[in-house]
Amino acid sequence: MRTAGALALALAVLPLGGAARPVPARVMSLNQCADQIVLALLPPSRIASVTWLSRDPESAVMARAAMRVGINHGQAEEVVRQKPDLVIAGTFTTPATRALLRKLGYPMIEVNEAASFDDIRAATRQIAAAVGERARGEVLIRHMDEELAALAREPVRPVRVAAWDGAGFSAMKGSLYGAVLGVAGAVNVADVPPAADHGEPDAEVLLAAAPDLLLQGAPGSRFPGLRDDVARHPLVRRYWADRMVTVKPTVYFCGTPFAADGARMLRQQIQAAAARPHAPLPFARTR
Template sequence: MTRIINLVGVVFACAVLVIGCITPARAAELPRIASMNVCTDQLLLTLADPEQILGLSRYSRDRFQSWAADDARRYRILSGGAEDIMVMRPDVVVASLFDKRATREFLKKKGLHVVEFDVPRSLDEVKDQIRQMGQITRHPDRADAGIARLDAAIGRVRAAVAQKRVRVLPVSRRGWVSGSESLLSSLLTQAGLSNAAGELGVGFGGFAPLETIISTKPDFLVVSDAGDRAEDDGSAFLLHPALQRFYPPSKRIVIPDRLTVCGGVMLADALDVLIAELRRVER
């Protein structure tokens, strides 16, 4: 019995030693990554190991734009220029095509591997970007799990909306309407709702007069804030007396911008918020 116990102890010690040897080696093989954009920040935070993240964009801690703002506080904030990225010498730089082109091109000329992400306009494109970041971080299993989470949320919201014909109109500051080609519209369509912006001939997005919004007569407005105070002239649009008369809180579906500005697994949270909001306005 003593020999068996000793043998088990030796095997356990060897296993610990092997694991201890493998883990640092594997960590050294994983790419070190810097992010230049608030949307690539969130993909990276979702899929990478903390040790892989060298720095995030200037807006990564903005709670209005980033679903992962709290997690971002653990990491270095980049200036938005090329200098601090050059000093860190990351294996990969992830950026948006909307980031400053001169900076991206400069980094490429200096030999850095820059991967550029376009703005997704559909949930299929979002899934592609999750897979792409999963490949970059070398964690494709996490990407698959994120996509599965998104698909599950789509299934839940479709079940909640089934057999209902609901027309909505996404409206934000100064009367900006998210059109039929926008990511938000794709989210609503996947949920089984109809975006009335298509009836206005709005593609990706555009401004609509107050009279047009009211005369379109959507069942609900989709807004990002339920507040009753305007911080500036842009947000005051949604508090116009005429708009409040026809679309009081019971006619407004609230989905925070931080859940829909970018593509990623946070869209699953956006869909769950949508379910809760539909239940609220239907009471």
């Protein structure tokens, strides 16, 4: 397994700006997930700004690095003021902002949201090429692939889980969260009936699926709302109160080369929770 320390050393020995063509001296990212890759590839001196969201350690794996650079709120006015040589936008960046920046002639790339590890490789290579740091991008991808290979080699006890939040079942098939769960070695009940057949939150379907553990991630609003009625449904509190795993959003929120490290952390959490003694779920069918 390649450690984070080994990754940092591998990046440190690579020269910056190794591309033959001129590289952008000031890069501005308008997308929180692209922020993470930019911060991993470039020194602070080459980053005009990243989004303000990237300073939140709950959802941004590079939060400490983000504290060393400027921030933006995804507004075209900020781009005009900061005068970057390259703007990195995402599919969730406001279409009007992207259209205006194209009209004004700002060099810009648009990065798709990642829903798989292949998507992460593609996004990392796209950004690394645009900022002139292909070699450093490949180091990040190699770190991810080595961790994925290590996870695949290790035996793991299968544990049936449901990612359950204010919208009901999350981590559906085809999502990045679902991909991370698969690498973590969990059996995601959202992939199969009855949960796979229900897009709306339904506590009765949760009972029928009978997962061994519930995973709860990003906290919702601090103010009470209807989502709380789903996430903290009386049946959830009754049967899964001692079967709950709290998952940091950094594990599943953004598709970055650090997603494999998130899967490792999630595997450890799930296995530790599953090893604790639990009373059998009275409605679970024998498997």
